[in-house]
């Protein structure tokens with residue numbers, strides 16, 4: 001399959017590109033390197049990389065030349081607080097940018113678009129409704145979440161109007177090697193990086209708040225399943241369907257790193273969701289996918305990565 005990955009030089013993209021290449025797919029990455037980098041991409045492999053913004057008028061030429069079978073659309077700004085400070089910037093990157101991608105996909109006969117949506121699309125859901133299923137009403141609490149929900153609507157209308165198939169994937173909190181400090185799910189990259197540098201950890205709130213942490217390699221496998229499934233034109237959660245509290249997270253990190261950790265506790269930040277967990281039964285059934293990397297193993301790999309990077313930057 002001939003696949004365009006927008007945002008392919010970012011954190012999740014870097015895991016996806018490796019997996020697609022390993023499966024023998026033909027891959028083109030399009031990225032403006034705002035948060036991603038060439039170093040995130042495998043250096044020795046045959047991956048074509050185009051430095052471009054999805055809002056650039058030359059996007060049409062990339063699609064004309066590439067004649068892609070499928071597009072995985074990961075590019076966008078991923079930080080909730082940036083979306084709250086600059087809704088227009090968020091809308092330009094995440095809504096208008098996505099419309100440009102969809103328009104080129106439709107125009108050049110792309111068969112399907114796989115879109116990176118988010119748990120933030122659901123907003124703050126009552127604890128009785130956990131784990132959140134895909135039919136839960138979408139009430140985002142940030143402009144970032146609203147942009148993702150808006151693009152989900154565009155995908156449906158593109159399908160209805162022009163027959164462009166889609167698969168929407170709502171990721172839980174993703175973590176792993178090459179994750180940046182900003183964006184969603186960053187608590188693990190922040191903790192692992194600080195630990196690797198011998199610095200203290202800070203928890204906001206009582207530490208009992210939970211998240212559904214999923215390893216980026218499992219997300220890459222879910223995207224690959226979405227590229228091949230017959231069950232198109234649906235939304236799927238990609239999650240572990242497991243709640244982990246920040247205190248539990250710190251305990252596993254202490255174990256994995258062999259370090260004593262006594263995190264500093266500060267007052268909870270307003271707007272932070274307390275509990276979060278997504279159901280993954282629909283993705284298991286329809287995509288034949290399941291997460292396989294345990295939190296302990298994923299944390300081991302992530303911590304090792306940040307140790308190696310802090311040694312390199314210290315040289």
Ligand SMILES: NC(=O)c1ccc[n+]([C@@H]2O[C@H](COP(=O)([O-])OP(=O)(O)OC[C@H]3O[C@@H](n4cnc5c(N)ncnc54)[C@H](O)[C@@H]3O)[C@@H](O)[C@H]2O)c1
Nearest residue numbers: 007009010011012032033034035036053054075076174185
């Ligand atoms: N990391 C998570 O926990 C998480 C959770 C839910 C959804 N997502 C979504 O997954 C996708 C990938 O996220 P990530 O964590 O890898 O973030 P990331 O910031 O590492 O990756 C985004 C990539 O897109 C590129 N990019 C940004 N704006 C662009 C533009 N206008 N044109 C071209 N390229 C652009 C960046 O340079 C970067 O390489 C995003 O759409 C994000 O919203 C991530």
